[in-house]
Amino acid sequence: MAAISKIHFPTIDSFDGDYFFLSNFYPSPIVGVDDGIEYPTVEHYFQAHKVLDLDERAKIAAARTPGMAKRAGRAVDLRPDWENVKISVMYEALQEKFKDPELLSQLLETGNKQLVEGNSWHDNFWGDCRCPNCQYKTSYNKLGGLLMQIRRNNGEKKK
Ligand SMILES: [Zn+2]
Numbered sequence: 001m002a003a004i005s006k007i008h009f010p011t012i013d014s015f016d017g018d019y020f021f022l023s024n025f026y027p028s029p030i031v032g033v034d035d036g037i038e039y040p041t042v043e044h045y046f047q048a049h050k051v052l053d054l055d056e057r058a059k060i061a062a063a064r065t066p067g068m069a070k071r072a073g074r075a076v077d078l079r080p081d082w083e084n085v086k087i088s089v090m091y092e093a094l095q096e097k098f099k100d101p102e103l104l105s106q107l108l109e110t111g112n113k114q115l116v117e118g119n120s121w122h123d124n125f126w127g128d129c130r131c132p133n134c135q136y137k138t139s140y141n142k143l144g145g146l147l148m149q150i151r152r153n154n155g156e157k158k159k
Contacts, residue, residue, distance in 0.1 A: 011114040013128070013133050021106050022115060022147060025066040028103060030096035031055070041066045045093040047073025055104055088125075091146050107151050115144040115151075 015023040015125040024042040031038050032045065037057055039045040043066035050073050060076075063069035079085075098104045116139070117127030128139035 009114045011113075011116055012110060012125060013114075013116045013118040016079075017119045017143070021103055022110075023117070024093075024143070026097075028097045028100060033092055033096065037061050039093075041069070042090075042093045042097050043067040045096075046086075046090055049085075049093075050078050051076050052079045055101045087142060090143065091145055091149075094146055098154070104154060107147065108154060110151065115147045116141050117143050 012019050012022070013069055021028075024046065027041060028044070029038055030045055035054055035057060037048070037123075038052070039048065039061050041107060044061050047069045048060035048079055051057060051060075055075065060069050060072045062074055078093055095156055097154075098107055117123075118120050118130050119127045120129060122129045122131065122134055124139045126141075126143040128141055129137070
């Protein structure tokens with residue numbers, strides 16, 4: 001019996017090259033809605049919000065690269081409510097990022113394609129890891145989902 005094949009929607013599954021602007025590592029200065037701190041990327045914003053202490057946040061905001069901010073975020077003692085707020089923190093950061101009209105217009109240009117951050121670092125929560133070990137793991141695609149939500153809220157074009 002034939003396997004049931006997945007329905008494949010047109011998908012942008014790699015946030016690099018022409019679609020690097022969808023990545024949280026893309027340079028897009030944003031100001032924290034709750035702390036007034038300027039963050040160079042969504043990654044800096046997200047990682048810094050793992051803590052409540054503003055001095056600690058400012059240090060993460062000052063990390064020279066988003067990769068360094070990510071490593072700094074791995075080393076912190078997580079705020080107690082982190083698991084409950086992390087998706088809304090990400091959404092907040094993305095909303096700030098896409099207030100930039102140029103970036104918003106690029107996002108709208110993706111039409112109604114599925115947005116999925118395909119990756120090799122085993123992240124099946126925010127994206128979809130393509131390594132053999134993750135093949136049968138469920139991908140929650142939370143980052144792509146939030147990006148598509150912002151696109152919808154801003155009147156995505158039908159293509
Ligand atoms: Zn993997």
